[in-house]
Amino acid sequence: MWQLDEPAMAQAGAALAGVLQAGDVVMLSGPLGAGKTTLVRGVLAALGHEGEVPSPTFAIVQPYDAIRLPIAHADLYRIEDPAELEELGLDDQLLDGALLVEWPERAGEAAWPHALRLSLQPLPDGRRALTWDVPKSWEGRWPPPQNPT
Numbered sequence: 634m635w636q637l638d639e640p641a642m643a644q645a646g647a648a649l650a651g652v653l654q655a656g657d658v659v660m661l662s663g664p665l666g667a668g669k670t671t672l673v674r675g676v677l678a679a680l681g682h683e684g685e686v687p688s689p690t691f692a693i694v695q696p697y698d699a700i701r702l703p704i705a706h707a708d709l710y711r712i713e714d715p716a717e718l719e720e721l722g723l724d725d726q727l728l729d730g731a732l733l734v735e736w737p738e739r740a741g742e743a744a745w746p747h748a749l750r751l752s753l754q755p756l757p758d759g760r761r762a763l764t765w766d767v768p769k770s771w772e773g774r775w776p777p778p779q780n781p782t
């Protein structure tokens with residue numbers, strides 16, 4: 634577990650960017666305002682994205698292509714039925730890029746079994762606890778050797 638203030642959250646995103654590969658899915662869980670988009674901003678900044686990173690709650694999926702590794706940033710908060718996901722074509726993104734998914738629970742239990750699962754929880758002191766669940770395909774890649782706290 635890491636306990637992260639906001640600058641450390643950006644560094645955690647950079648650490649994730651450093652190990653991300655095409656085909657990867659990262660699930661980002663945590664309550665409203667936990668800092669999921671903040672972590673994604675850290676990933677995108679480290680990959681060379683310079684513009685805004687809006688929360689994709691309304692667009693549902695926001696692609697970023699002109700960076701070192703194409704990223705699709707998805708927010709499934711408004712998905713009510715996992716069947717709606719097929720229309721989004723999220724998995725198409727995995728051929729040459731990675732997928733970062735907020736509110737992955739909305740996709741159902743069986744979605745993306747090989748994903749790295751990251752979870753953010755607010756702490757009483759205002760920082761965020763970052764915990765993880767690492768599948769086989771991520772062993773040796775997460776957690777990275779350098780702790781951002």
Ligand SMILES: Nc1ncnc2c1ncn2[C@@H]1O[C@H](COP(=O)(O)OP(=O)(O)OP(=O)(O)O)[C@@H](O)[C@H]1O
Pocket residue numbers: 637638639640642663664665666667668669670671672688690759760761
């Ligand atoms: N590690 C942190 N420590 C303190 N504050 C943080 C941290 N990370 C993010 N914040 C702040 O928490 C607020 C919510 O962050 P953010 O929008 O990233 O959350 P979110 O989980 O994406 O929310 P939502 O589910 O509503 O999209 C922002 O004001 C941000 O500045």
